Amino acid sequence: MAKEKKLVEAITSMEVDFAQWYTDVVKKAELIDYSSVRGCMILRPAGYAIWENIQKQLDASFKETGVENVYMPMFIPESLLQKEKDHVEGFAPEVAWVTHGGLEPLQERLCVRPTSETLFCDFYANIIQSYRDLPKLYNQWCSVVRWEKTTRPFLRSLEFLWQEGHTAHATAEEAEERTVQMLNLYADFCENVLAIPMVKGRKTDKEKFAGAEATYTIEALMHDGKALQSGTSHNFGDGFAKAFGIQYTDKENKLQYVHQTSWGMTTRLIGAVIMVHGDDSGLVLPPRIAPVQVMIIPIAQHKEGVLEKAAELKEQLSSFSVKVDDSDKGPGWKFSEQEMRGIPIRIELGPKDIEANQAVIVRRDTREKIVVSLDEIHSKVAEVLEAIQNDMLERARNHRDAHTYEAHSMEEFTDTVANKPGFVKAMWCGEQACEDEIKEKTGATSRCMPFHQEHISDTCVCCGKKAKSLVYWGKAY
Amino acid sequence: MAKEKKLVEAITSMEVDFAQWYTDVVKKAELIDYSSVRGCMILRPAGYAIWENIQKQLDASFKETGVENVYMPMFIPESLLQKEKDHVEGFAPEVAWVTHGGLEPLQERLCVRPTSETLFCDFYANIIQSYRDLPKLYNQWCSVVRWEKTTRPFLRSLEFLWQEGHTAHATAEEAEERTVQMLNLYADFCENVLAIPMVKGRKTDKEKFAGAEATYTIEALMHDGKALQSGTSHNFGDGFAKAFGIQYTDKENKLQYVHQTSWGMTTRLIGAVIMVHGDDSGLVLPPRIAPVQVMIIPIAQHKEGVLEKAAELKEQLSSFSVKVDDSDKGPGWKFSEQEMRGIPIRIELGPKDIEANQAVIVRRDTREKIVVSLDEIHSKVAEVLEAIQNDMLERARNHRDAHTYEAHSMEEFTDTVANKPGFVKAMWCGEQACEDEIKEKTGATSRCMPFHQEHISDTCVCCGKKAKSLVYWGKAY
Numbered sequence: 001m002a003k004e005k006k007l008v009e010a011i012t013s014m015e016v017d018f019a020q021w022y023t024d025v026v027k028k029a030e031l032i033d034y035s036s037v038r039g040c041m042i043l044r045p046a047g048y049a050i051w052e053n054i055q056k057q058l059d060a061s062f063k064e065t066g067v068e069n070v071y072m073p074m075f076i077p078e079s080l081l082q083k084e085k086d087h088v089e090g091f092a093p094e095v096a097w098v099t100h101g102g103l104e105p106l107q108e109r110l111c112v113r114p115t116s117e118t119l120f121c122d123f124y125a126n127i128i129q130s131y132r133d134l135p136k137l138y139n140q141w142c143s144v145v146r147w148e149k150t151t152r153p154f155l156r157s158l159e160f161l162w163q164e165g166h167t168a169h170a171t172a173e174e175a176e177e178r179t180v181q182m183l184n185l186y187a188d189f190c191e192n193v194l195a196i197p198m199v200k201g202r203k204t205d206k207e208k209f210a211g212a213e214a215t216y217t218i219e220a221l222m223h224d225g226k227a228l229q230s231g232t233s234h235n236f237g238d239g240f241a242k243a244f245g246i247q248y249t250d251k252e253n254k255l256q257y258v259h260q261t262s263w264g265m266t267t268r269l270i271g272a273v274i275m276v277h278g279d280d281s282g283l284v285l286p287p288r289i290a291p292v293q294v295m296i297i298p299i300a301q302h303k304e305g306v307l308e309k310a311a312e313l314k315e316q317l318s319s320f321s322v323k324v325d326d327s328d329k330g331p332g333w334k335f336s337e338q339e340m341r342g343i344p345i346r347i348e349l350g351p352k353d354i355e356a357n358q359a360v361i362v363r364r365d366t367r368e369k370i371v372v373s374l375d376e377i378h379s380k381v382a383e384v385l386e387a388i389q390n391d392m393l394e395r396a397r398n399h400r401d402a403h404t405y406e407a408h409s410m411e412e413f414t415d416t417v418a419n420k421p422g423f424v425k426a427m428w429c430g431e432q433a434c435e436d437e438i439k440e441k442t443g444a445t446s447r448c449m450p451f452h453q454e455h456i457s458d459t460c461v462c463c464g465k466k467a468k469s470l471v472y473w474g475k476a477y
Numbered sequence: 478m479a480k481e482k483k484l485v486e487a488i489t490s491m492e493v494d495f496a497q498w499y500t501d502v503v504k505k506a507e508l509i510d511y512s513s514v515r516g517c518m519i520l521r522p523a524g525y526a527i528w529e530n531i532q533k534q535l536d537a538s539f540k541e542t543g544v545e546n547v548y549m550p551m552f553i554p555e556s557l558l559q560k561e562k563d564h565v566e567g568f569a570p571e572v573a574w575v576t577h578g579g580l581e582p583l584q585e586r587l588c589v590r591p592t593s594e595t596l597f598c599d600f601y602a603n604i605i606q607s608y609r610d611l612p613k614l615y616n617q618w619c620s621v622v623r624w625e626k627t628t629r630p631f632l633r634s635l636e637f638l639w640q641e642g643h644t645a646h647a648t649a650e651e652a653e654e655r656t657v658q659m660l661n662l663y664a665d666f667c668e669n670v671l672a673i674p675m676v677k678g679r680k681t682d683k684e685k686f687a688g689a690e691a692t693y694t695i696e697a698l699m700h701d702g703k704a705l706q707s708g709t710s711h712n713f714g715d716g717f718a719k720a721f722g723i724q725y726t727d728k729e730n731k732l733q734y735v736h737q738t739s740w741g742m743t744t745r746l747i748g749a750v751i752m753v754h755g756d757d758s759g760l761v762l763p764p765r766i767a768p769v770q771v772m773i774i775p776i777a778q779h780k781e782g783v784l785e786k787a788a789e790l791k792e793q794l795s796s797f798s799v800k801v802d803d804s805d806k807g808p809g810w811k812f813s814e815q816e817m818r819g820i821p822i823r824i825e826l827g828p829k830d831i832e833a834n835q836a837v838i839v840r841r842d843t844r845e846k847i848v849v850s851l852d853e854i855h856s857k858v859a860e861v862l863e864a865i866q867n868d869m870l871e872r873a874r875n876h877r878d879a880h881t882y883e884a885h886s887m888e889e890f891t892d893t894v895a896n897k898p899g900f901v902k903a904m905w906c907g908e909q910a911c912e913d914e915i916k917e918k919t920g921a922t923s924r925c926m927p928f929h930q931e932h933i934s935d936t937c938v939c940c941g942k943k944a945k946s947l948v949y950w951g952k953a954y
């Protein structure tokens with residue numbers, strides 16, 4: 001029992017120190033390990049398997065919309081990065097530079113891609129000639145590098161895994177449509193698969209992507225009341241097309257510039273899953289993303305017939321992702337491990353259960369114990385997994401809604417940010433000066449102007465001038 | 478017709494100039510495009526889709542043997558790369574060096590991984606303590622960089638995609654077993670999925686991997702008679718373990734070093750598929766790796782009912798990967814495109830066919846035309862795909878066997894390499910001096926000492942001393 005306690009006790013309680021709790025969970029659940037390179041993490045099997053599940057499901061939904069995968073080089077020549085002015089200003093200060101190849105210095109240094117707009121533009125300029133070549137709907141799965149000063153597992157690291165979609169269209173309308181389509185796809189994925197509700201909206205000019213005309217974002221609220229930008233979709237208009245000369249002849253044989261978009265989600269999503277659903281016993285994974293959905297833990301496994309019955313049960317449940325923990329650890333230790341790893345269901349099965357033709361299903365999220373006849377266990381497991389998935393989303397939505405506040409004055413705003421961690425909804429005049437002032441006074445940044453606009457006041461919460469839109473504000477990761 | 482001819486005529490005949498034919502095919506089949514970075518290629522949708530199919534099937538067979546996926550950083554600190562002497566000597570001359578992060582010079586430069594042995598060793602030293610932690614069977618899918626002087630699409634590029642498996646075991650026997658197991662898995666995959674027969678064997682010391690005790694290889698013969706090393710599996714013994722201090726306590730509580738392996742295959746396999754199966758009309762893809770297996774080409778598609786019937790047929794064949802080419806190009810052009818892209822089966826369907834309740838299946842590999850009743854088309858397509866897969870392997874095996882020669886003297890050896898492109902089997906004394914001399918005199922290198930040893934002479938083909946083993950020699954990519 002002493003040993004069993006240790007595993008759990010080694011986690012800091014989230015109420016005591018949320019940041020430490022987070023670090024404890026990613027380490028104890030064996031999602032990541034630190035490497036010899038500052039700010040670069042190792043994705044361990046338990047962590048990478050979550051990414052594989054995210055990848056598989058997202059990739060399938062991209063392909064349903066006509067997206068094709070490609071792979072672009074990881075290096076960008078400095079001269080190419082510099083072609084679009086805003087873009088290079090945004091990224092040049094945080095890229096890694098390759099200056100030597102083998103024993104020779106390079107004539108032109110290369111950066112390791114922080115994102116691949118410039119490479120895709122260069123490629124599109126080569127392969128797009130006619131309206132028949134449009135649209136191009138390309139995506140790649142790869143890693144990118146941004147030389148961050150402070151780093152945090154999943155949330156901010158020098159290198160991270162992501163997908164980046166890059167599309168080219170004949171018209172501005174089609175590009176805008178694709179930008180919003182992908183944002184909606186992202187939000188649906190997060191809700192339906194990760195059980196995380198999102199606020200969908202548009203970034204202010206101050207917060208938009210370097211080189212974009214418009215950036216759309218999905219914003220989630222973590223358990224500690226901080227916001228996490230979870231995916232973005234950018235409409236570039238024809239800005240990049242003009243910088244890179246991407247033109248096509250239309251049906252009237254006239255030269256036109258293409259309109260482009262890009263959109264991406266990253267391993268950051270794993271950070272969101274941890275911080276939205278986790279508890280003081282560790283990770284809690286939504287069933288649709290869990291690499292292992294069911295862990296069968298035999299009780300008194302040395303007794304005759306127990307391991308055999310567990311193996312039989314595993315077979316019976318093989319349409320789920322199921323494992324048997326038949327290691328020589330004690331059951332209590334196994335329970336702690338299964339909880340730490342966030343496996344949605346454990347099934348306890350001992351000699352008495354077998355005698356009674358039953359087993360005990362334990363939900364990871366609520367700890368509820370359900371005694372089930374072995375004859376009905378398959379449908380019961382399906383039902384419980386479904387219930388967990390739905391309840392997790394509902395709890396996350398309730399938490400988010402309960403931590404979303406309105407502010408009608410700067411006093412109220414400052415007080416809310418200081419005392420009630422969460423989203424603050426407040427009206428804004430559209431001026432960056434107010435955005436800057438709010439950040440300086442409260443520490444909160446504008447998260448987005450939500451698609452779903454409400455009118456909670458006529459005037460800007462900061463300057464009192466006429467309000468242009470409602471904004472979600474918050475402290476953010 | 479002029480237009481239709483152009484597409485095909487633009488390919489150089491393989492008999493005229495095999496290298497140019499190869500380049501033409503990779504471009505015309507839209508597998509790759511060149512990028513702004515010397516030696517780095519863009520994998521276009523048609524090329525990347527082949528890689529996705531390779532990945533999916535290989536990954537599943539790895540996992541069946543207990544392998545788990547992880548992701549390691551792309552950067553290796555110089556000091557880490559230097560820990561194993563032979564390894565750094567092998568790789569340091571051909572790596573890319575990152576010297577600046579953002580605006581600051583780095584204190585220690587980082588290389589972009591050319592392979593990740595050092596990172597895995599560093600990781601294993603952290604996570605392996607007891608015999609209970611063994612074996613570790615990890616793999617990653619990623620890109621690596623080697624600063625090559627001359628490059629060629631798929632065969633040799635600065636950056637390429639691959640998988641690298643890295644395992645750690647308690648005993649030397651277990652490591653050797655895993656090394657051979659993965660080589661066999663590779664060979665089976667190439668035969669069964671890519672329809673390419675392999676010669677399995679062991680590399681000579683001169684050709685083995687930097688830091689390995691033994692390197693095993695699979696070698697394929699291309700259409701032009703050159704060899705292509707297609708996959709390797711290395712047994713490191715405890716060399717890396719000693720350099721990195723990877724130790725575990727065994728059941729008797731004694732400290733032991735682990736024994737390690739690594740094994741990899743790359744996008745080079747796509748080059749092999751092109752050069753083994755392609756012809757003067759372009760690519761020929763084995764059905765099991767083809768992103769599109771069946772292309773339905775409607776004839777006189779403007780006539781009533783043709784496109785509807787084609788769509789119906791597509792539905793009927795939906796258990797295969799099937800598409801309809803309903804673009805506004807002419808049928809001849811569409812035939813050429815389908816052939817260039819190597820799609821295994823095309824189905825021609827016109828008004829007369831529909832009237833007769835039939836369609837025409839055309840095999841890409843043999844051009845054989847088969848008239849089939851629409852009632853039986855599903856089972857016929859399955860049968861033809863299976864026949865194509867098997868026949869492609871058999872043809873490749875026949876070609877390989879017909880281009881494998883024996884040499885009993887240096888005269889015969891030189892003459893064979895000069896006039897009969899292919900493998901040369903000859904006995905060898907085991908001395909590197911003879912290997913060097915053979916290379917200098919004939920241009921052929923030792924490909925491997927095959928697992929299947931034959932005794933074709935008592936003496937070394939070069940020096941006449943007692944022979945130790947049969948070696949496959951050949952000019953190689």
Ligand SMILES: [Zn+2]
Nearest residue numbers: 429434460463
């Ligand atoms: Zn204002």
Ligand SMILES: [Zn+2]
Nearest residue numbers: 906911937940
């Ligand atoms: Zn000799």
